[in-house]
Amino acid sequence: MNSSIDDPINGTQAFKASMRAQWDTAAPGWNAHTTDIRAWLHKPTDAMCRMAGVRAGLRVLDVAAGSGDQTLAVAQAVGAQGYVLATDLSPAIAALARDNAIRAGFANVETRVADGEDLGVPEASFDAAVCRLGLMFFPDPLRGLREMHRALRPGGGVCTMVFSRPEKNPCLTILMSTALKHAGLPARDPFLAGGLLSLGQPGRIDALFRSAGFHDVATTALDAPFCLPSVDHYLAFVRSSASPILQILRQLDAASAEAAWSEMRDRLVAFGTQDGWEGPNELLLTAGRRPEEAT
Numbered sequence: 001m002n003s004s005i006d007d008p009i010n011g012t013q014a015f016k017a018s019m020r021a022q023w024d025t026a027a028p029g030w031n032a033h034t035t036d037i038r039a040w041l042h043k044p045t046d047a048m049c050r051m052a053g054v055r056a057g058l059r060v061l062d063v064a065a066g067s068g069d070q071t072l073a074v075a076q077a078v079g080a081q082g083y084v085l086a087t088d089l090s091p092a093i094a095a096l097a098r099d100n101a102i103r104a105g106f107a108n109v110e111t112r113v114a115d116g117e118d119l120g121v122p123e124a125s126f127d128a129a130v131c132r133l134g135l136m137f138f139p140d141p142l143r144g145l146r147e148m149h150r151a152l153r154p155g156g157g158v159c160t161m162v163f164s165r166p167e168k169n170p171c172l173t174i175l176m177s178t179a180l181k182h183a184g185l186p187a188r189d190p191f192l193a194g195g196l197l198s199l200g201q202p203g204r205i206d207a208l209f210r211s212a213g214f215h216d217v218a219t220t221a222l223d224a225p226f227c228l229p230s231v232d233h234y235l236a237f238v239r240s241s242a243s244p245i246l247q248i249l250r251q252l253d254a255a256s257a258e259a260a261w262s263e264m265r266d267r268l269v270a271f272g273t274q275d276g277w278e279g280p281n282e283l284l285l286t287a288g289r290r291p292e293e294a295t
Contacts, residue, residue, distance in 0.1 A: 002157060005023055007093050008182055010194070012139050012140070015134055015139050015194060015246070016089065016115065016139065016287070018092075018247075019089060019090075019137060019194075019243075020089050022243040022244070022246070022247050023088075023089065023090035023092070023243055024090050024091065024092040024093070025092075025243070025246070026093075026240070026241050026242070026243040026246060027067065027090060027092040027093035027096055028092075028096075028240075029221070029237075029239075029240025029241035030066060030067055030093065030240075030241035031067040031093070031096045032101075032240065032241075033099070033190060033237050033241055034067065034069050034242065036102075036132050036226075036228065036233075036237060037069055039067050039227070040224065040226045040281075041069075041132070041133075041161075041224065042226070043222075044161060044222050044224050044283050044285065045069075045070045045073055045132060045161075046073070046157045047220070047222065047285055048070070048130055048132060048160075048161050049070075049073060049074060049077055049130065049159070049180035051068050051157070051159040051220070051285055051287035052129065052130050052157045052158055052159035053080070053128050053156075053289075054074055054077045054078065054128050054130070054289060055077065056077070056081065056082060057078060057079065057081045057082050058078050058083075058127040058128055058256075059078075059082065059083045059084075059085075059125065059126045059127050059128075059131065060074050060078055060082065060083070060084050060085075060126060060127065060128045060130065061084075061085050061087070061119075061121065061126040061128070061151055061152075062074055062084055062085065062086040062087065062129075062130055062131070062132075062289055063087055063116045063119070063129060063130070063131040063134060063135075063144070063147075063148060064087070064088055064089070064131050064132075064133075064134020064135065064137070064138075065074070065086035065088050065094070065111070065115050065132075065134075066088060066093055066097065066099050066125070066132075066233075067089050067093050067096040067097050067100060068086050068096070068097030068098075068100045068101060068109075068111070068132075069100075070085040070130065070132045071084055071097055071100075071101060071109060071111075072100065072101065072104050072106060072109075074130065075101065075104075075106040075109050076106075077106075078108065080107075081163075082108055083108050083109075083110070084099060084106075084108060084109045084110070085109075085110050085111075085112060085117065085121070085126070085136065086101070086109060086111045086112070086137055087111070087112050087113070087114040087119060088111075088113065088114070089113070089114070089116065090113075091113045094111050094112065094113050095111075097111045098111040098223040106214070108231045116131070116134065116135075116138055116144045116147065117138060117139075117140055117143040117144045117147060118143075118147065119147050119148075119151060122149050122151075123150050123151065124150075124151070124152065124153040124154065124156075125151060125153070125159075126151050126152055126153065126156060126241050127152070127153060127159075128152070128156055128157050128158065129148045129151060129152055129156070129158040129159075130158070130159055130160070130161075131144075131148070131158075131159075131160040131161070132160075132161045133161055133162065133163070134160075135160045135199060135205075135240045136162045136163060136194075136195065136196060136198045136199045136200075137161055137194055137195075137196070138193075138194065138228070139193050139194050140193070141193070141198075141199060141205075141208055142208050142211055142212060143271045145158075145160075145208055145211075145212035146212045146213070149212050149213045149214060152289075152290040153290070154290055154292045155289060155290065155291075155292050156289060157287060157288070157289045158287065158288055158289070158290075159215065159283070159285055159286065159287040160205070161283055161285050161287050162199040162200065162205065162283065162284050162286075163199075163200055163281065163283060163284070164197075164200040164221055164282040164283060164284045165197070165200045165201070165202070165259070166190045166197050166200065168200075168221075168280070168281070168282035169196075169197060169200070169280070169281050169282060170266060170280055171226070171234070171279040171280065171281070172196050172197060172273070172281075174198075174264060174267045174268060175242065175245050175264055176188070176190075176196065176244070176245065176248075178263050178264045178267065179245050179248040179249050179260055179264075180248060180250070181251065181260075182200060182256060182257075182259060182260035182263070183248050183249065183251060183252060183260075185248070191204070193219055195244070198242055199284070200284065202290045203270075203287045204216075205219060205284060206219055207284065209286055209288045210288075211254070212288075212292065213290065213291070214288030214289060215288060215289055215290075216287075216288055216289050217286065217288040218284045218286070218288075219284050219285065219286040220284070220286075220287075221282055221283070221284055221285075222282065222283045222284075222285060223280075223281070223282055224280045224281045224282070224283045225279060225280055225281060226236075226273050226278070226279040226281055227275075227276065227277070227278050228276060228277050228278075228279075229270070229276045229277065229281075230266070230272070230276060230277050231265060231268050231269045231271070231272060231277045233277065233281060234268065234277055234279060234284050235261065235264065235265055235268070238264075239261070241270065249261075
């Protein structure tokens with residue numbers, strides 16, 4: 001996450017190369033925690049699919065699909081007569097999505113390595129599109145939304161899921177601020193393009209949807225606490241799969257990195273409950289549709 005994207009060509013290319021490498025490295029850890037992720041995001045994922053208009057028989061585009069947990073939910077919803085194309089910038093995580101779809105018995109799923117800002121799919125070739133916790137990592141999310149708009153048939157629906165404001169996602173801000181402090185780096189603007197919370201500023205994502213050409217734009221905020229047995233379970237998840245945090249700490253020696261993890265634990269333990277650990281999260285689900293062509 002250290003690449004500058006101020007340069008519209010070289011900076012963006014370097015940022016994407018860095019992001020691809022990060023997720024290639026984090027892919028096995030993210031996939032290994034699929035059960036925890038599914039429990040965390042099951043209800044928001046169902047809502048995302050409904051808001052995008054996913055239903056039986058449709059062709060659905062899943063952008064920045066990761067290892068494909070939500071891809072399988074979409075494949076189940078569209079049924080054998082439907083089709084799902086799951087894309088991701090990372091070859092390693094796209095391969096896991098492919099393997100997971102095969103293992104689950106979904107013959108209606110195709111996976112492809114593709115840049116979300118340049119998908120390479122024919123225009124108006126999908127009935128619906130979804131993007132779960134991916135759009136905020138795009139250096140140019142407007143370009144990504146325009147690609148989804150282009151890929152949708154007139155009348156087709158889209159729904160994206162991103163993290164909302166920093167104060168509604170305190171665990172993420174604790175992780176990031178602690179990692180930056182121990183790495184000797186300055187605090188970052190949480191709304192900087194390409195970051196975990198980059199699209200959480202009120203009204204920001206709605207404006208991007210409208211600029212991309214979508215109509216009937218609406219955003220819903222959903223509480224989505226991450227419930228785990230303990231803070232140590234959460235940190236195990238972060239240490240194996242939270243690519244932006246790992247990228248910052250990777251430059252430290254082992255002792256310095258462990259000091260950062262120790263401080264994170266001390267701060268995150270505050271979210272312990274009688275039943276385990278519950279990390280607050282708020283997600284923004286934004287839906288829109290490509291307008292019907294004028295007759």
